[in-house]
Amino acid sequence: MARLATTTGELARRGFLDVDEALRDLEELVARHDLPGGAGRALEGDVGWLRLLEATADPDLALRGLNRLDEKAPEVLAPFAVDAEASGRLAVVMGGSQALNHHLVAHPADAAVLLEAPRRVPGEQIRAQVLQTIGAEGDIPVAADAGAADALRLANRAHLVRIAARDLTSEDPCAIVDDIAAELADLADALVEGALAIARAQVPGQEHVRLGIVAMGKCGAQELNYISDVDVVFVAEPADEDTSSARAVEIASRIAAKLSQICSAHSAAGSIWQVDANLRPDGKSGPLVRSLSSMETYYDKWAKNWEFQAMLKARAMAGDLNVAQGFVEIVQPHVWQAAEREHFLAETQAMRQRVISLLPANQASREIKLGAGGLRDVEFSVQLLQLVHGRADDRVRGRATLASLRDLVDACYIGRAEGAEMDAAYRFQRTLEHRIQLYKLRRTHLLPDDERELRVLARGLRMPGGAEELLDTWKATSRRVRGLHQRLFYSPLLAAVTRLHTDELKLTADQARDRLRVLGFQDPAAALRHIEALTAGVNRKVEIQRQLLPAMLGWFAEGPNPDHGLLSFRQVSEALGESPWYLRALRDEGEMAERLARILSSSRLTVDLLKRAPETVRMLSSDQSLRPRAREDVLKSMLSAAKRHDATADAIAAVRAIRRAELFRLAAGDILEVTGLDELGRGLSDLAGATIDAALVVARREVPDAPELGVVALGRWGGREMGLGSDCDAMFVMADSTDQDATRRATQLVQKVRSMLAAQGPDPALDIDADLRPEGKNGPMVRSLSGMRSYYQRWSVTWEAQALVRASHGAGDPALTAALLEMVDPLRWPEGGLERSRLTEIRKLKSRMEAERIPRGTDPKRNTKLGPGGLSDIEWTVQVLQLQHAHEVPALRTPSTLPAMRAVVEAGLLDAHDATELEQAWRLASQLRNKILLVRGRASDVIPIDAREVDAIATMLGYDRGEASHLIDDYWRTTRRCAAVVDRLFWGDQA
Structure with a gap:
């Protein structure tokens, strides 16, 4: 290979940041070895050091450490110069941890562990090596000399070098993070065992004590960090019959204190881990050591919920393992009953929220362990699921987070996809935490905010996108963990399943x-x-x-x-x-x-009634309780309740309360099919009459000189076929009187009654509609009998005669209403039947009502009252037949629609088939109006468009779930047939 360029540009390309210092280190190495080819050749050699340094997290740190190591102990590097794999391990350790870099420079011999291929060393082997290092021997190890504590600290660093090399050279460090954490826990076990040996050698009487050390937290779960508190609990028992329990605890306390001091102290040889015994009973304020019997008493009587959650991780660790295991066996049954303790879930959730709330605002988004979406969220979610479900399922009673997460997934407490996401996020975050701690061997869980440190982290995790990719990955995993944690940790399912049958857990x-x-x-x-x-x-x-x-x-x-x-x-x-x-x-x-x-x-109406009067739920105990009560009985109850209150407002409130209860009775009877449509109509009509009667009595308290009134029921009330959403159509009559002020007082009484029964908050209103009185809205509210007679004889119009067809006694003085009804009989049952001109008026009025009152934008076919084949079609058709023939057929003189229809059939005036079509449509439309009110909680004549509401209505009418369209089809088919009959009877020549 050609000579490598060692210019600052080339070094920068290879990942060095401080290129000037890197060049000096290279030149020093070249000069020291006096090798031909310069610094590049010296570092290339058979191994290719520069290439290896380029692959480290911090090439600058690695090169600097190698230079110093070579300067101090050049013989140490010789074996690495011919072993590329070993050199790679040395390079990544020197570049991945500043603390271990310094340790190897100070203790070059420890680099020898990197010549061997990385492997997981069994815990027992680590323990034996550590004890040998400090010169311990025999069943009760004794420290060989005063330097044993430093020897223990150096042994710790030597093993950390080996473990770190396995971690840093892994192709997928996230995949082995749990194995690395477990080996770190094994190392902690060995170190605590060594510290115990040293401590016992320094405490007189130690031979009389069996001291067991129980690992808690991450150490107990065997998922320890590079730098972490080692949570422990100390338990002691006498080693012989001559030693009392109190004496054994006293000696053990001195040993435990000395052990903690050895582990926590710093010296030139470094430090170990901080031993933390604050998870013991009563925490910092409790004795450092207790006996087994004392422990048992405490956890039986006084332990708090969080303490049992902590005990989930308890594991015999060091010292007398039988004593330590005895403690574990004491607390385990309590652990798996903890979820059933009072306030367990709330306290556990509150504890997690408290931790988050205490985080400094400038650190919360960088807190890998304690922040929202961090490690603790995964750990607490897993632990809570274990504690809730593990009481009945020993498959999920593990200690380690990732292993327990797998158990929960395998046992179907967590979905596979969610489990895999949580596993991956936790592995990444733990690896991130490990690398941050490993760099300086400092206890921290914060993601750095320094750009250089973030770059080092990203390179160590082989993220080509650098710090940006690292931060994006952290945010993504944090966000996902936060969402999963919310679903699992705060899921109402957890509260529910703690109280359900084991099979449902x-x-x-x-x-x-x-x-x-x-x-x-x-x-x-x-x-x-x-x-x-x-x-x-x-x-x-x-x-x-x-x-x-x-x-x-x-x-x-x-x-x-x-x-x-x-x-x-x-x-x-x-x-x-x-x-x-x-x-x-x-x-x-x-x-x-x-x-x-x-x-x-089934019904929003019944829910509203129950919320206002929940005691009425007792009516559901039997069919008989749901039958409509007789009007007389209801009125008696109302008057009795009203008499118990001096204030008018209180008295009418008592009347309304009884009405609420009776409405619930009728509505529930309808839903449960105890009460039929006809019985419901009569019950609602009787309830309206009783309520108005009671209100008249109460209202007279404020209008004491008001004359007696007769309340004539009209419309559906008059026909005793009211629906759940029907108004009370009425008109008021009083006796003739010479008192010129009587009409005013009577009107005042009516107004008082109407206001008393009108809507008041969520209370169901009883609206009294007096628009069908003589002259309608423009006429006086109350007339005398003579006034009624004069009006109906001289000025009555056709629509008023039609309205009187359904007139009957409603409330008040029966004699007055009877007198009025007798007076108007010639109008509603006219001799000679219905004149053609009057039939035309009725038809025009009906046409105008349908045009004006059907809401715009709605389908008339969905209108149960005014639509084709709806209630108005049927009732007006029957009323026309009554006006035409009632004078000759006395059976037609009834205010009720269906009895009148049957009388028309019996008189041969209506075909039975036509009557059946009319009755079926009337019943279906009436039922629909009731069910609409029950489902929606408010009255409407229009079948809803909302599919869920229609489905609910259909289900109440006996259709199967999802058959809403069948209901609509049946209604349209029924009303279409009905409309055909109405066309012939009302609009056609037959009328």
Whole structure:
């Protein structure tokens, strides 16, 4: 090969930063050996040193170290000059660690370990070598001389050189990072054993003590860093019968203190690791050493949740291994019960958040270990999953993070893809941490902010993109770890599974979401949050909910909207608090729990009612409890409740509360198919009448001299076929009076009642619509009987006569309403039937209503009231038949649609087939209006466009999940047939 150029430009191209100093080092080597060909040839030789230096993390540092090593001990480099692989190991160590570079210059003989091919040395072999180095011998090693501590420190550095060479020369350092960490833990075991030997030699009475040393943390997990605290716990037992436990602990405490001092001290020979015993019982404030019995008492009675998490890593390490293992066996059962302890999850999560919050703001984004998305997030996620699931599954009870992560993946607690991502991120971050620490052998977890140091790191990790690639990779892994940590560590699944059956503890968060999705939940993540909320805590209510949830999830899934059902269950349970009857009913009455699940997953209306009056859930205990109550009974309850309150506002609130409960009864009965459509209509109409009667009584407190009123029910209320969203169409009549102020007071009473029952917050309103009274909105709110008679005899128009077809007693004085109804019979059952001109008026009015009231932009075919074949078509057709024939057929004199339709058929005025088409359409449209209100929580005549809402409505009507289109098709087919009948009967010549 031609002579290599050694100009500053050539050195810069090869990765040297301080090229002037590098050139001086090269020239010194050339001059020292006086080799032909200059510095380039001297460094090329058989090995090609310059090429090897170019491949190191810090070529400047490596060249400088080689020059000094050659200057101090030139014989050391001789064997390397003919061994390219060994030279490569020497080069990467000299360029990868400033601290080991300096160590080899100071102790050249230690470079000899690099002549051998890198391999993992068994822990027992390392231990034997270390003990031999300090001159220990026998079963109880004794230090040979006062320099044993320095010999221990030098042995540590010699082994670090060997381990670092294996790490730095690896083609894929991330792949072996766990193996490197395990060998470092083996070295720590040996060093602690050596320090114990030295300490025991310096403490009188040591022969009377069996001191066991338990490794904790990273050392216990055998995943130690190059520089890290070695967390330990000391346990002591007497070595003979003549030594008391207290005496043994006293002697052991002196030994442990001396051991810690040896490991932590610095000298010219360097240092070892800091031994940290703060994970012992009571931490820094607790005794340094305890006996096994003392340990057992502590962990049985006083240990906190975090201490059991720490004990997950406990491992017999050094000293008397039987004593150390005895401690491990004491704490292990507690470790696998920790997840069931009170506040365990919350405290564990809070501890992690506290660590992050305490990080200095200028370091948080560079904190590899403690920062968000860093090593600790992976470790805590794995540990938490182990503690939650490992109590029932010993397959996931490992100590090391990566091995345990694999176990969790293999056992399906974490998905394979997520596990692989977390494994790769953790390996990269641990390797990054190792390289940062190795460079100066300083305990740090911060990504450097110095450009040169970042460059060295990137070169050591063979990143061609340099510092930019390194930072991008760090940010990407941090971001991914943060996301995975949030999903795993804060997953509600963890809180839920700690309370579920063992067989159900084998799900990852993803699998739980998948299972919920299969059940029909559209938002499994939200469902898991609700499960966590329902199963968090240790009280009886939570325990019962915990037992019921698996079954209730299935029941929710059978309803139209499982997501809403689970959310509603949570809301209702929170509203009910610790009610003992509720707990017993949920636990002991399976039918009630199933019914609750079904109505909660079906209806926003029932949820709103339950949240306002959660005690009404007890109605679900039986069919009979869901049957509509008699009007008289409801009114009696309302009046009794109102009498218990002196204030008017409180009295009417009590009336409204009973109405809420009765609305829940009727709605729940409809959902659970206990109550049919006809019975529901009568029940709602009776409830409206009772409510208005009670409100009249309460309102008289503020209008004491108001005359008696009769409330005439019109529309669906009059026909006793109200729907869940129906208004109360009404008009008001009073007796004739000579009191000129009577009408004013009567009107004041009506206004008071209407305002009392109008919407108040989330409370369902009872709207009293008086627009069908004489003269409509322009007429007086209340008229006397004589005033009504005068008006209807002289000025009544066709639409008013039609409205009176559905008039009946609504509330108030029955005698007054009966008198009025008798008075208007000639109008609604006219002799001679319906004149042609009046039929034309009715047709024009209907056409105008459909044109004006069908919302623009909506499909008329989806309008259950005004659309073709809808309720208006059917009811107006029947009413026309009543106006035409009721004078001759008394059976037609009814305010109810379906009885009137049957009477028309029986009288031979309507074909039975046509009547069937009309009735089927009327029933389906009425049911749809009710179900729309139940699902959406608000009234609407229009079938929703939203597919989920239509699917929920269809499910409530008996269709299978996903058959919403079948419902729409059935409705359009039914209304199309109905419209054909209406065309003939109402619009055609038959009318």
